[in-house]
Amino acid sequence: MRPKIYLFGDSITEESFSPGGWGSSLSHHFARTADVMLRGYSGYNTRWALKVKERVFPAAESGDAPVAVTVFFGANDAAVPDRCSGFQHVPLDEYKQNLHDIVAFLKRTGNLRSDGSSQPYSKDPYINNLSGLPERTNESAGRYAKQCLAAAAECGVPVIDLWTKMQQSPGWQKAYLRDGLHLTGDGNKVVFEEVIGQLQEGGISLETLPADLPLWAEIDPNDPLKCFEK
Amino acid sequence: MRPKIYLFGDSITEESFSPGGWGSSLSHHFARTADVMLRGYSGYNTRWALKVKERVFPAAESGDAPVAVTVFFGANDAAVPDRCSGFQHVPLDEYKQNLHDIVAFLKRTGNLRSDGSSQPYSKDPYINNLSGLPERTNESAGRYAKQCLAAAAECGVPVIDLWTKMQQSPGWQKAYLRDGLHLTGDGNKVVFEEVIGQLQEGGISLETLPADLPLWAEIDPNDPLKCFEK
Structure with a gap:
């Protein structure tokens, strides 16, 4: 059947099938070539992701390994420890190690080829709570993003x-983020374009993936059934 | 793993992951409960659908049968025979028989439970060609819709x-159809609401499907890891 692309992450992934x-x-882009499997879990951090992977x-033995996986955690790990969302916080060193462990798991189970497309990242999350103090800061997110880049390079x-x-x-801030954490329409476009570009660099594109059945343009009006006899 | 819902149809299905x-x-609605598998094939009619099913x-032996299938053909079958799109035309009797055969196939292969949710239908398609004569008419679509209803009742x-x-x-006409054939945003909403309602009547809803992993609200801030030990 069709190759699968898994999207593994937190709420930014779970809500990635909202309008736009x-x-x-991604599903629309790969409508005839690949299945995009939604595996987003709101609120999850890398520690919890490891528990459920x-x-x-x-x-491994299913033979159903995806051709690519996006790993998209960090916004919850980067929550400020002593605020309401502190129970989501994961210390920076552990965050990096957890990303290593997730990638190692994916490689071990055949869910990630060595040339696969895993895209961990983190970004600016600064939702406020009632105290007026931010649960997330852009500076904290930046530190996590840096460790994410390092982990990916090492892996x-x-x-x-x-x-x-x-x-x-x-x-x-306003163009790409709806609430300081979740994506706007334009933010979604940025992520989509970046993921498509990264997949293409990894050899996964409309040019390389076969369409799963004859395309409209390949059907001969004078003998339409011919192309279905493979 | 998660239950699967297959969307089988023509371009109205193939483009069903465009914005809105x-x-x-459907994917967004079932984000934590079911995988929506896109199997839309632009230009296809029921005759071609039978060739590729x-x-x-x-x-049948894969054990991976979907819990529901939408079968959404008719717009191409109903094309006016002696116009440019005539090679897509399928006579009314054959259309009805083809729907029977598709449903029989799905039942035979375990891809459709007897209480499954197959939603064949057709609707108004009247794109014009250069001759100024319509390729599709609402009256023709209506005849096909009627046979579709009959076939579903018989099955x-x-x-x-x-x-x-x-x-x-x-x-x-303008509210629901972009070009007389394909759906507008509001047309998409109608289809979504109808499909969701039909799935619910068949016992497939957020109330009946388990979430695949602990939901955010189920995670205890004081002992977040507890809920992951299943």
Whole structure:
């Protein structure tokens, strides 16, 4: 059947099939070539992701390993420890190690090829609580993003530095983030374009993936059934 | 793993993951409970669908049968025979028989439970060609819709009469159809709501499907890891 692309992450992944979301855009883009599997878990951090990974991905022996996986955690890990969201916080060193462990798991179970497309990243999350103090800060997110880049380099997997990428655009805070954490329509476009580009660099694109059945343009009006006899 | 819902149809299905599309809305709705598998093939009619069905659905022995399938053909079958799109035309009797055969195939291969949710339907398609004569007419679509309803009743599977449903709303032509054939944002909402309702009647809803991992609200801030020890 069709190759699968798994999207593994937190709420930014779970809500990626909302209107204009980067997940649904990926599904639309690969409508005839690949299945995009939504595996987003709101509120999860890398520590919890490690606890559930065997229940998220196909078993090694299933032969159903995806051709690419996006690993998209960090916004919850980077929550400020002594605020309301502190129970989501994961210390920086552990965060990096957890990303290593997730990638190692994916490689071990055949869910990630050595040239796979794992895209961990983190970015600006600064939702306020009632105290008026932020649960997340851009500075904290930046520290996590840096460790994410380091972990990806050490694991030899592709990574997208959305934290830096987004801040290159004036007014990025409101343009790309709805509430300081979750993506706007334009933010979704940035993520979609970056993921598509990264997949393409990894050899996964409309040019390389076969369409699963004859395309409209390949059907001969004078003998339409011919192309279905493979 | 998660239950799967297959969307099998023509371009109205293939483009259902475009922004605000009914397919992506289904994925978003079932984000933590079911995988929505996109199997839309632009330009296809029921005759061609029959030719490819074994390559679209999991084999009977795979144990990977979907919990529900939408079968959404008719717009191409209903093309006017002696116009440019005539090679897509399928005579009315054959159309009805083809729907029977598709449902029989799905039942035989375990891809459709007897209480499954197959939603064949057709609706108004009247794109013009250069001759100025329509390739599709609402009257023709209506005849196909009627046979679709009859076939579903004979097969004992649920059906949505979108042809009738849409025309109950004043200004439906422009409100629900972009080009006389494909759905607008509001048209997508109608399809989404109808499909969700039909799935619910068949026992497939957020109330009945388990979430695949602990939900955010189930995680105890004082002992977050507890809920991951299943």
